[in-house]
Amino acid sequence: MRKAAILFNPASGNQKRNLESVNTAADVLRSCGISVRLVPTFAAGTAPEQTDEAIANGCDTVFAAGGDGTMFEVLQSLAARHTPIPMGLIPLGTGNVLAEALHLPRDPVEAVRKQVHYLPRRIDCGRVECADEKTGSNIVRYFTLMCGIGMDAEMLHRTQGMAKRMLGENAYHWSALQLMSRFRLPQFLAQLPSAATDREVFGGPRIKVSQACACRVANFRKAGRIAPGASLLRDDFQLVLYKTASPLSYFREAMFTVFGAEHGSADVERRHGREMACLSLAQEDLKDNLGSIIRVEADGEVLGTLPARISIQPYAFSLLMPEN
Numbered sequence: 001m002r003k004a005a006i007l008f009n010p011a012s013g014n015q016k017r018n019l020e021s022v023n024t025a026a027d028v029l030r031s032c033g034i035s036v037r038l039v040p041t042f043a044a045g046t047a048p049e050q051t052d053e054a055i056a057n058g059c060d061t062v063f064a065a066g067g068d069g070t071m072f073e074v075l076q077s078l079a080a081r082h083t084p085i086p087m088g089l090i091p092l093g094t095g096n097v098l099a100e101a102l103h104l105p106r107d108p109v110e111a112v113r114k115q116v117h118y119l120p121r122r123i124d125c126g127r128v129e130c131a132d133e134k135t136g137s138n139i140v141r142y143f144t145l146m147c148g149i150g151m152d153a154e155m156l157h158r159t160q161g162m163a164k165r166m167l168g169e170n171a172y173h174w175s176a177l178q179l180m181s182r183f184r185l186p187q188f189l190a191q192l193p194s195a196a197t198d199r200e201v202f203g204g205p206r207i208k209v210s211q212a213c214a215c216r217v218a219n220f221r222k223a224g225r226i227a228p229g230a231s232l233l234r235d236d237f238q239l240v241l242y243k244t245a246s247p248l249s250y251f252r253e254a255m256f257t258v259f260g261a262e263h264g265s266a267d268v269e270r271r272h273g274r275e276m277a278c279l280s281l282a283q284e285d286l287k288d289n290l291g292s293i294i295r296v297e298a299d300g301e302v303l304g305t306l307p308a309r310i311s312i313q314p315y316a317f318s319l320l321m322p323e324n
Helices: 015-031 047-056 068-081 097-101 108-115 151-158 161-167 170-179 247-258 283-288
Strands: 003-008 035-040 061-066 086-091 119-131 138-143 146-150 188-191 206-209 211-215 237-242 268-273 275-279 295-298 301-321
Touching: 003 015, 003 047, 003 068, 003 086, 015 035, 015 061, 015 086, 015 108, 035 047, 047 061, 047 068, 061 068, 061 108, 068 086, 068 097, 068 119, 068 138, 068 301, 086 097, 086 108, 119 146, 119 295, 138 295, 138 301, 146 151, 146 188, 146 301, 151 211, 151 295, 151 301, 206 237, 211 275
Parallel strands: 003 035, 003 061, 061 086, 086 301
Antiparallel strands: 119 138, 119 301, 146 211, 146 295, 188 206, 188 275, 211 237, 237 268, 275 301, 295 301
8 A cells, every 4th residue: 555545525424523533544544654645525426436536646545434325435436447446444424334344443543553454355246236216217336235125225215314414323213113104015026046156037036025135244233133144255145035014024023133133034034145136016016015116225325216136246346354
């Protein structure tokens, strides 16, 4: 690591504290003989282009300073370019799920000190295609944590900016409780490979679900260990399928996960796979969905709607990781 870029959102969260953390982190890197370029993002969605520019200007490492949303935007550049330039993390945001998976301290300065000794490692990531909700055009995005379809994405969609700033992670839980007031959860079809190693989803079983998750990490902090068999070092997802349409059953399963109960319910199926397709129900089966839109999210960012296809992108990007 000789020249590092630090991308950060100057308008996010506690702006004064975050800027102090970014500057102190930059000083830590400089004290190790590393040249540092601070790159404040211009607006939502500009980080991929600014990451491209930082790499073009000679940066050999890109630090995403923020939460999982900032990491998600930087990843779009790195995975699309297939560049060997690694990504590091400076945890400043609400979630920081990837930082925890890498055993980074929550203190951003200590996290940078630790990553100076990490090594770049080429790993897989997820790739999702779905429909833009407004135009219907095809959207492609990459993700490192999870792609969620159904209840999870709807909960994020309903979490307003002000509520998130006031309640933090509890804003997601508040949205979840509001959705539990429904008489019946909207469902859709998850189509799976006929075997975990299949490269093509078509021909596998179709399962009616209210939520489908393709996970690359096991632990999602306050949401618990949703996918205990998932790992960044595997070449697949742990697919988690919620087959119930009952809000009460869904809530029970979510609480089991939060409190670390054993995973053994017939309402939730977990299996490993490299791909999954999600489709709307046939018209005659939509009578219980009450016209609901089934939304798609990846790494906490709401992307669009069905149909969606999720797949593994092999050796997609490099990440600073502990040697062991």
